[in-house]
Amino acid sequence: MKFSKIPSATITRLSLYSRALEDLMHGQVNIIASDKLAQKCGVNPAQVRKDLAYFGEFGVRGVGYFVKELLFEIKKILGLNRRWRMALIGIGNLGLALVAHENFLKQGYEFVAVFDVDPKKVGRRLPSMQMIHGMDELEAIVKEKQIEIGVIATPASQAQATARLLVAAGIKAILNFAPVQIQMPEGFIVDNVDFTVKLDNLAYHLTMEAV
Amino acid sequence: MKFSKIPSATITRLSLYSRALEDLMHGQVNIIASDKLAQKCGVNPAQVRKDLAYFGEFGVRGVGYFVKELLFEIKKILGLNRRWRMALIGIGNLGLALVAHENFLKQGYEFVAVFDVDPKKVGRRLPSMQMIHGMDELEAIVKEKQIEIGVIATPASQAQATARLLVAAGIKAILNFAPVQIQMPEGFIVDNVDFTVKLDNLAYHLTMEAV
DNA sequence: CCATTCTTGTGCAAACAATCACATAAAATG
DNA sequence: CATTTTATGTGATTGTTTGCACAAGAATGG
Numbered sequence: 001m002k003f004s005k006i007p008s009a010t011i012t013r014l015s016l017y018s019r020a021l022e023d024l025m026h027g028q029v030n031i032i033a034s035d036k037l038a039q040k041c042g043v044n045p046a047q048v049r050k051d052l053a054y055f056g057e058f059g060v061r062g063v064g065y066f067v068k069e070l071l072f073e074i075k076k077i078l079g080l081n082r083r084w085r086m087a088l089i090g091i092g093n094l095g096l097a098l099v100a101h102e103n104f105l106k107q108g109y110e111f112v113a114v115f116d117v118d119p120k121k122v123g124r125r126l127p128s129m130q131m132i133h134g135m136d137e138l139e140a141i142v143k144e145k146q147i148e149i150g151v152i153a154t155p156a157s158q159a160q161a162t163a164r165l166l167v168a169a170g171i172k173a174i175l176n177f178a179p180v181q182i183q184m185p186e187g188f189i190v191d192n193v194d195f196t197v198k199l200d201n202l203a204y205h206l207t208m209e210a211v
Numbered sequence: 212m213k214f215s216k217i218p219s220a221t222i223t224r225l226s227l228y229s230r231a232l233e234d235l236m237h238g239q240v241n242i243i244a245s246d247k248l249a250q251k252c253g254v255n256p257a258q259v260r261k262d263l264a265y266f267g268e269f270g271v272r273g274v275g276y277f278v279k280e281l282l283f284e285i286k287k288i289l290g291l292n293r294r295w296r297m298a299l300i301g302i303g304n305l306g307l308a309l310v311a312h313e314n315f316l317k318q319g320y321e322f323v324a325v326f327d328v329d330p331k332k333v334g335r336r337l338p339s340m341q342m343i344h345g346m347d348e349l350e351a352i353v354k355e356k357q358i359e360i361g362v363i364a365t366p367a368s369q370a371q372a373t374a375r376l377l378v379a380a381g382i383k384a385i386l387n388f389a390p391v392q393i394q395m396p397e398g399f400i401v402d403n404v405d406f407t408v409k410l411d412n413l414a415y416h417l418t419m420e421a422v
Numbered sequence: 423c424c425a426t427t428c429t430t431g432t433g434c435a436a437a438c439a440a441t442c443a444c445a446t447a448a449a450a451t452g
Numbered sequence: 453c454a455t456t457t458t459a460t461g462t463g464a465t466t467g468t469t470t471g472c473a474c475a476a477g478a479a480t481g482g
Contacts, residue, residue, distance in 0.1 A: 015411035042392045061430040062478040079418030097308035107407045173413040181253045191409045196318050198402045200226040202384040207290030272460040273448040
């Protein structure tokens with residue numbers, strides 16, 4: 001179970017499995033075979049088994065996987081057996097939607113503080129009654145509330161500077177919604193949620209198709 | 212220039228290059244070397260050259276790439292030298308944020324119609340004055356407005372049904388924001404924008420790190 | 423309790439992707 | 453105009469990821 005030997009695509013798929021299993025559990029399904037789980041997630045059955053095999057033997061031959069048990073194991077692997085405290089930076093349309101998004105909380109992710117550079121916004125409260133803080137308060141609040149994940153929802157022009165502040169405040173992992181590649185020092189992680197990159201991908205395929 | 216031989220990761224990177232080049236052009240940079248472009252996008256310089264080489268010889272040896280020219284070529288490859296008309300389904304917090312998001316329009320993507328199942332929402336107007344249509348109008352409007360891309364921002368429970376309606380209406384490509392894998396018939400494309408999968412990835416790495 | 427059925431776990435080969443390293447060509451220099 | 457410098461384009465190499473195919477283990481049924 002060496003950290004470095006596990007494909008990053010495996011981690012992404014574990015996340016999908018976790019969601020599918022949650023769904024199955026709600027549907028009162030107790031046991032699932034790799035075929036079915038694979039189909040639900042749009043992957044190859046052998047891939048499901050191989051992904052899981054990196055971390056242990058969770059199934060029963062001739063039977064399948066116990067839904068509840070497998071879900072528990074996957075959540076443990078991903079670190080979802082706890083709450084994660086997040087800071088949101090950038091209270092625009094997108095930022096507001098993210099705070100209001102109930103999926104995060106359901107999965108154990110919580111915005112415990114929100115920030116913006118705009119002095120007109122600082123001091124106001126969100127519909128959720130959360131106070132909008134200025135960037136000067138970032139470090140103190142990150143430390144006080146033990147925030148571990150930063151979510152950047154600023155315009156692209158401010159994203160890199162924001163990332164630097166987050167790093168300085170002691171945050172190790174960033175989810176970036178700004179359409180720009182952020183440079184991070186060694187040992188820090190950024191992951192990008194990039195709407196237009198995805199759309200460009202669709203546009204490319206539609207364009208090819210038509211040729 | 213065989214369609215099938217081009218790595219999908221290359222397409223994703225072309226999208227990043229396109230954005231970086233746009234940025235450089237605004238900064239009055241006329242010529243860029245693969246090193247610099249690679250650094251800006253967080254990839255290997257050889258990769259930049261190889262990605263571009265799939266589609267032609269756009270650079271000048273000993274010099275680099277002409278920013279404006281390369282941007283033009285990449286946009287042509289991706290199909291960004293035109294407007295793309297999109298339909299949005301699901302007018303919740305996220306949907307509203309997407310419609311208001313000005314990055315889409317800047318890149319040539321436009322929401323020309325919005326839909327929701329909720330009868331209380333149908334008939335109302337967005338802040339942008341766009342009318343919210345019912346799902347029964349989907350097919351007619353998709354045809355009338357020649358919509359080619361569908362964006363799903365419904366709850367997970369409605370996503371698959373929505374996708375079916377979009378397919379029935381003649382839409383070939385879907386961008387799905389709902390946290391669920393959507394099954395599509397052969398020849399149709401879905402791409403997912405999945406916040407919690409990304410967060411799970413961060414959580415995993417933070418968890419490993421700590422061990 | 424043996425045979426059959428089922429489904430996992432995994433060695434291996436194939437497909438795919440990233441990187442290196444250098445030949446190639448253009449420009450700059452003296 | 454020969455030499456040096458620079459940076460592209462690409463064949464070769466290395467590394468990673470996926471998928472097949474089957475042995476291994478567990479349940480079922482006669």
